[in-house]
Amino acid sequence: MILRGYDLTIGYRDRVVGRRLNIALAPGEVLALLGPNGGGKTTLLKTLLGLLPPLSGRVRLGDRELSDFSSSERARLLAYVPQSHVATFAFTVEAIVLMGRTAHNNLFDAPTTADREMVAKMLERLGIAHLSERPYTMISGGERQLVLLARALAQEPRYVILDEPTASLDFGNQGRVMREIRKLSAAGHGVLFTTHDPNHAMRAADRAFLIRNGERLGEGPTGEVLVRTELERLYGAPVEEISDAVKARTAFLPGSI
């Protein structure tokens, strides 16, 4: 079951954000979406999630149109991890993650013991079980991001789609999120995430998709697409490339000083 966008025109009623976009995500694969601010990353993400209808073109999941799925069917296949934000009400971490079970319950159902056990398991898996009873408004930004990831996992989806999961995280939590992304793909999930840091794509993704001004600039395995010349073209700014010949690894520094 592949998530695929065909010849998408994306955007809002009064504003086209991107044109002629073809994108595919297979189970077990990690795809990183890179590009400058305002280039259409988040809009493309929301289109693939079925939250924003494409202006033209089609989004398909397996052999069905995404728009043919009911909202709860869709939520059992695609989970969304938004950028962490402050909630209006001081729900406990457990209550937030329990909301991930919405698509598995009927409209009038209270959370079951099985739901609570699932939530406890996901919190355990991400190493934040100790936060369970804490108010979501009183934990750090990095912890919130992990809580939202736990909520996505509680949906038991096939695909996890994350909007800048490492933004606003400290160095340690960035590493933790990238490790979780690798674990998700090892468990057979397809993962799509946006990032501003090519190093994060190098570290966690199999393939990269470069988007600028709503157009695809390049796509392919991270080792082939993420090179200095491509990144300089993508961001319109100088980039320095650092290579470790022994480990056959590459990293990038922004600017030239």
Place this chain on the structure above:
Amino acid sequence: MTRSSVLGQLAALAVLIVALLVAFAVGRYPISPSEVVGVLAAKLTGHASDVSPAAADVIWHVRGPRVLAAVMVGGALAVAGTAFQGLFRNPLVSPDLLGASSGAALGAVLGIVFSLGVFAIQAFAFLGGIIAVAAVYAIGSAVRARDPVLVLVLAGVVIGALLGAGVGLVKYLADPYNQLPAMTFWLLGSLAAMSPADLIPLSGPVVVGVLILTALRWRINVLSLPDEEARALGLPVVPLRVAVIAAATLVTSASVATAGIIGWVGLVVPHIARALVGPDFGRLIPAAALLGAGFLLVIDTIARSVSAIEIPLGILTAFVGTPFFIWLLAGVSKTWS
């Protein structure tokens, strides 16, 4: 469920039970709490009670309808306010946000100016509330904006102001000796005229609306998230929002139609409930129902017993609600951010 939230629910229930005993006991014909319990127990078990028939008559026919009405109106307004606070993601929202109260007020003053009967005035008020909210919703949906919730709120403010002007106009044109005092009295809120017959048009909409909101309470948690997140979690956001608005409007309009405008209950009680059981709507809505019922019962008991003339409910809830709310803002604002 944590132990503290269980204690909170029990505290809310205790408030209601004490309020019930006091409300039945206090009045021009004082009845001791043990007599109240005796009369109620006699009714339940079918045995004859040793309490005087006069006391039983006061309990069943004089205080009973009024107490029941206070319980239903208070519980309904508190539940509707709680649901609206979740729906509009704002803890400062009350159930008349979308114009239910101002629509009902215009309906009622029109009924009075046309010299209609009591039930016709109530029907006008009920329909006025529902039509006002339907108009606000229609305007909110017609304006296609990025943030549909914000548009709804703004439409509610605008229509509310227009309806307020309509009420002002009708009052200005009304007969100042017969109609104007009736309007003023109605707009201030009162349960003084409650009869057993009044309970029927009140209880139907209130029971239906409160049951719907209570059944949906776990989903209101998800509804309080940003729209896109709620949809990504698989919630049918738009139908659910319509259902919550419809249920809240039903109970608010029915309450206002029978009791007049009673502010503050739907705003203050959800906060007290939140301090007791936490912000999770699954626990909050039942707690708000119990507390709202107890709160309005206490207010109504004060209204009819502290002075020789009745004090309008809307005035008392404001006198009690305002300082309480300021205290809440200072102290308990940590339960929301």
